Amino acid sequence: MSKVKISDVGVNDRNLLGISLTDDTGVHEIDFSLPERFVPSTDLIALSMGPLLGQKYDHVEFDLPITDRTKSNLSKILQADVTASRLALPSSVPAGKKHGLNFSGGFDSLAALALMPENNELISLDFGGSFKRERQFFEQFETNIISTNFRELGFAKNHWTFMGIGAILLRDYLELDSYSFGSILEASPWNFKQKHFTNAAQPIFASADLKQYNPVLGLTEVGTVMILAKLMPEYLKGSLKSLAAPKSEKLNRKILLLNIVQEIFNDDFGIVATQDSIEPRIKFGNSLASDFLILYIMKNLGRDRAQQLVGEIPLEVDEFIKLKTLKFYEKNNSIFSDSWTLETKQFVSERLLRSGITPYGESDWKEYRETVKFLSKWYPSLSE
Known part of the structure; x- marks a missing residue:
């Protein structure tokens, strides 16, 4: 049975959220840069780990307090037995009103930006290393940048929703109501199955009380190029x-x-x-x-x-x-x-x-x- 433990969660004096992930391959120290004087709730921290874990593990242990709702949702999403050090009380954070766009600066996310309502926030992940050229471009925009090492450590392979972790972590800070990707028609075989299409949020984002708004989903890559050109x-x-x-x-x-x-x-x-x-x-x-x-x-x-x-x-x-x-x-x-x-x-x-x-x-x-x-x-x- 494969097991993983999430522990030693804390924010240091450089606004760096540190998380230890321990599995049978060893201890992996994951970090995320955060806005000054902001710490996400333990529920949001736990949910942000969801895409990094995928359905790779049979048992997931969180050494931090999370609500029963989040524990139950993660159990279904991860298809695993999920435990927590203790249960937390539900938070009373007011519902947000803004749209969050997971923004890489590529053609598709730029096209999505062109179709976003005015009340929006951009969120960009800086993976460092070979992705340095991405940051050099997207930092020209008013985007909320989270630097992280999880891709370098190999945890971007377990589920594609890792690109939306920033929206989960910053949900309360940015007062988000919905999340968006620059996802286009041919990005997934699922999109071609019209009778199965639903605009419901992906479970990991729905668990963070985020709705879905993907404005370029009906376009091909040709369409996003046309938007940028005009x-x-x-x-x-x-x-x-x-x-x-x-x-x-x-x-x-x-x-x-x-x-x-x-x-x-x-x-x-x-x-x-x-x-x-x-x-x-x-x-x-x-x-x-x-x-x-x-x-x-x-x-x-x-x-x-x-x-x-x-x-x-x-x-x-x-x-x-x-x-x-x-x-x-x-x-x-x-x-x-x-x-x-x-x-x-x-x-x-x-x-x-x-x-x-x-x-x-x-x-x-x-x-x-x-x-x-x-x-x-x-x-x-x-x-x-």
Whole structure:
């Protein structure tokens, strides 16, 4: 039975929250920088550990007081037996009213920022090391930065929600009511299963009494590039430099999409094309997000340019895209905003229209469904 203990929780005189995580591999000292004179509640500290633990352990021991509600929620989320040193009384912190955006400074989070209501707070995680270039860009914004070492220690691998830990820790400090990510359509296979979609918050954030508002979820990566090109062009080059290493697949993909969007808008952003000598690092059939986008890139730039990103593209891809426009990649799948208030829908729609983005039409829905069905040959979960 795998066990983990969370202990020695405290804040030092440099506003550094220290947490010891002990498992069968040893003792790991995790830290988070905090705003001056602020300490999160023990419930929020415990919940912030949720993404780092994932469902890796059978037994989780918290050597700090947490409420029975948090203990019960973590037990379900972690699929583990959760114990605490003692139970704490529920807090009486007033409900927040602000929107929190987990902000990396990349294209997708910048596009999300462009669609955020005015009453928002940015939260950025500084992982140090090779992520130094991210901080050099996002610190230009009025963002709340938390420096942490958990990614360096390997605890970012257990659940993707680690990117939202800042919103949990700073919920009370920033008076947050909701959290947001720059999550886009192709970020998860789940997003393509419309009948299963729900706008409910992820359990770890719901346990922290945070609602979900993901404004770019109905857009593809093409759409987020279009938003930046029209609403935030001054940040294109800086963001591009910060989001990935030179010659990486991610950087080259963004550049190719920028080349296409330049043609759509008949504009020049001063972004050079990728080098022809770059070898693809991904084979078709191994990454849903890459394969989904490669159909659009092939349609607009041809097979040779597409193969700079993805290798071994089947010939049937050429046949599939031949009679398609694939214009839905440049539009908004409005199913993800069905539960928004009318005011929010109007606000976002106005900004999308300024970016040249309209909702799917009948032909867009048809091609969208045909594309999902086509990709299900390599990704069977799409048809489940």
